[in-house]
Amino acid sequence: MRLLRPLVALLLLIGLSGNAPEETPSPEALQAASELLSILSADMTKQLAAMLTNAFWPAIEQKARGQGIDDATLSDLRKEFDSIQLNVLADAMKGAPAIYARHFTASELKDLTAFYRTPTGVKTLVEMPMVTGEFAASLMPRLPSIQQQMGDAFDKTLRAHGYIK
Numbered sequence: 001m002r003l004l005r006p007l008v009a010l011l012l013l014i015g016l017s018g019n020a021p022e023e024t025p026s027p028e029a030l031q032a033a034s035e036l037l038s039i040l041s042a043d044m045t046k047q048l049a050a051m052l053t054n055a056f057w058p059a060i061e062q063k064a065r066g067q068g069i070d071d072a073t074l075s076d077l078r079k080e081f082d083s084i085q086l087n088v089l090a091d092a093m094k095g096a097p098a099i100y101a102r103h104f105t106a107s108e109l110k111d112l113t114a115f116y117r118t119p120t121g122v123k124t125l126v127e128m129p130m131v132t133g134e135f136a137a138s139l140m141p142r143l144p145s146i147q148q149q150m151g152d153a154f155d156k157t158l159r160a161h162g163y164i165k
Contacts, residue, residue: 025101051133
């Protein structure tokens with residue numbers, strides 16, 4: 001179980017972070033980003049949290065069951081997992097206008113807002129969290145192989161530099 005905690009946290013950080021440019025966005029871009037995010041509903045955040053949970057929970061549950069954790073405790077763990085993810089995403093959304101404003105001009109943000117008010121834009125808001133969740137779930141079976149590849153590559157590099165024998 002302890003092995004999965006850093007892995008889940010790392011995957012969440014990878015999924016929710018990036019290299020933020022250091023320039024300060026203009027007030028006009030911040031206002032346009034805030035308007036854009038006002039149409040990105042709370043439902044989208046809840047849906048994304050649910051998709052992330054569905055992607056990561058099965059591996060956690062399997063590991064917990066392997067350690068003999070009972071159904072009642074698993075249920076409580078799942079509630080905590082869901083709650084934490086929703087809170088993390090909701091909190092992350094508070095900083096979203098500044099992030100959007102650093103990556104898009106005010107004009108581009110207005111274009112995005114106009115798009116999300118179209119039928120295709122509305123559908124995109126509903127479907128993209130599911131697409132993202134399905135993509136995240138598709139990565140789960142690959143994680144053991146990725147971990148093995150990284151471990152082997154790191155060992156090789158550390159060995160080449162004399163840190164391990």
